[in-house]
Amino acid sequence: MRRIATSLAGLAVVAVAVAGFAPGSAAAPAREPVARADSAPAYYTLKLPTGLTMAQLVRDGYDISHGHGTRPIVVATPAEAKSLRDRGVLLAKSGSVYKPLVRGAGTTSTTYYGGYHNVLGHEQHNAAVASAHPDLVKLYDIGDSWKKAKGQGGHDIQALCITKLATGDCALNSTGKKPKFVLHAQIHARELSTGELAYRWIDLLVTSYGKDPAITSLVDSRELWVVPMANPDGVDVVASSPSQPVMQRKNVDSTTGGCPADDAGVDLNRNSGFQWDVHEGGPCEETYPGTKAVSEPETIAIQGLLDKIFRDTKGDVDQPAAVGTTGVFLTLHSFGNDILAPYGYTNTDAPDKAALVALGKKMSGFNGYPVSTGDGGIGYFAPGATDDWLYGTRGVPSYTFEVGPDSGSCGGFFPAYSCMDSTFWPKNKAAFLYAARAAASPYGTLPASNPVS
Template sequence: MKLRIGVLAAALVLPFAVASTTSVAQARPDSTPYYWQVPGGDEHVLSEAGFDVEHGAGGPVQVVGDQGVANRLMGLGYRPVKYDTVYKQVVASRAEVAADTYYGGYHTVTAHENHLTSVAAAYPALTQVFDIGDSWRKTRGQGGHDIWAICITKKKAGDCALNPNSAKPRFALIAQIHARELATGELAWKWIDHVTKGYGTDAEVTSILDTTELWVVPIVNPDGVDIAASGGNQPLMQRKNANNTGASCSTPSYGIDLNRNSSFKWGGAGTSRCGETYQGTGAASEPETKALETWFKQLFPDQRGPGDNDVAPVTTKGVMITAHSYGNLIMPPWGWTWNANPNAAGLAALGNKMKAFNGYTVVAEGDTTGTTDDFTYGNLGIASYTFELGSGSGSCGGFFPQYSCMDSLFWPKNKGALLTAAKAAKAPYAS
């Protein structure tokens, strides 16, 4: 069985060999989504035209969609090339995997909430769980969720307080702000388990928890994850939150892109209501964004001046990583401009230390406004990075990698990078 899966994984990297190997493609031929390479396509032009555009990771830009989307591209003069399937082979049936999971093992929002509750119960001396705000649906009385954060450290008096003047430096990891980027929430889960189970047995983890507070928000966008998970073995392509105010978009195109909604330099591209990068009606208009920004300000003092060129000093404390998929990238700010940020050298130096573990390319974001890491670096001065987990193709690629890729690829590659970030929290710009 293992061998057969390996052979299939090898086949999946070859375009055109893919469609016939998956039962998904045969079951729903007309609406089956693919990643299409679009030679000559411009990310912004296509995005504003309503296409779901992704990083080409060195190659042409990619558009996600079915044959109808490809037809629209062809109508505009492009020649899209089918690159890979969106859905990979689901190895285990839903009945064979744990409760509250989907697509071969990915955890639902409920599973993540139960996980935090059980970790807090098992490790009371190391952890504290916080409700940092409400999802959009919860604010509207339409179900929804609290947004949960966990603080992990060897607790002393005054630790894990929502107060920026903490005794210990802090490393914050957030995940699934984009719901369909499934590997990110699972990475946060494994990180939480590693640092709680390792205290007292793993010297590196013990040292980190004795000196540092680790904060994790495994799911920033729980409404979106509910929507994605509702597809079961064919997760829905929900990226944004669930705000459907004034939208007449097809599911799952409504919502606000929470990674274009932050209050730092908000505005610019992303004005199309049904577009995947829709920025919202105003800076931090969404409850999820407000919750995150309030929480960041409670964790970190403002350590950088207000000017675009003000340097965060070498004494700055604090690191933030926001996990996304995909592209095998470590991206420091800025997003709002291609100009280098005033701490570019320090951010690149720490980025390269993390790259030593995951092998990702360190490159500034550029061309995105209202991102989380622009907010945390721009407003507060802390070292901030977007991680883009995984490649664009193959059984471990794209938004929906096979669940086994968490153990075979994503966790082993990123564990060292996260530990490096945690150890750097005390002085991220002093390399």
């Protein structure tokens, strides 16, 4: 059976390929670029010569992964690898971008690349969960994607609030009684595992309610907010090639023009209203921060939501959060197996650094990711990031999780879909549950253990 299935799959690939080249074919297949051996990007570890910094390479347009793992990683084509070597950088190939996949496997109208949910998949899921659990879920449209704002199609940015709904719960204000935990995902479109973790988190909460005592207690006593897909326009680009996803990190704001297809857009995780840095990158670079802070509709949507639901408990950048601050915010990224705590724009300690790291270490106890702050020792700062903004302006403990290793079948931006169940979800589920529990008193006495298996 296995042998027959394989050969049939092979025939199907040939048939699709022939159809794709048929002259005058009316129904064009989904864009499926096959990376040629001489142009395929790969991951490399890099060691810099004296006088060259990681920040300089980022400014020069190199795609350096933003985890703080023990070794920085660059995604480079052979031509880019050569130019780096010409500048004295020592490179060693650490892995392939695309994992082995039977062409088209896991691709449906709502999934791609082995099973990851596309925008339609998330939208249908959000609607279905809200409809099936009206006592537990409020679904919000918190703003528009760039394309929608421009009248070019696009999407609403959606947020769910999950709790056992009582009067005043899940309102768009900061007067609710229940502490809030926010899980925010796929602001960087190509970071595939992140939206999928949010999807599973939503399902865990609504399906365990009334069955698992610890999760029931959490859903009774917290507002559990989820933004499963903060950059849907970007995800449309990524998923437009279902077997070999496109490396789109940013939104699709093409106002500045002149960039190659997947290099256009604004880095939404450099566009916040806190420590925004005009020097972060040019328009085609992966960390381009936009023409000004909060220039993008996606940033307006996310900051708008967080601004409404969290009280401002913090003064200036060097002032600590007020005692009694509640809430925890996690923004999911990949990759590097890291927990990053504020600040990410500077190596100057955040005023609450000790408490922020203490909570980070508690979460690390569940997923095993080490905690770091600042540039993580590799010269990679993140001015204008979402988590710095929320902590820096509101005092809410805010973290970046960099999900996944930098090599192997679960490594990089495009891990095999099977990695969701084998490692990413089991590793992070308990960390999310812990963060939600800690939201009641994140700067006070932290919960000692997690009762949820």
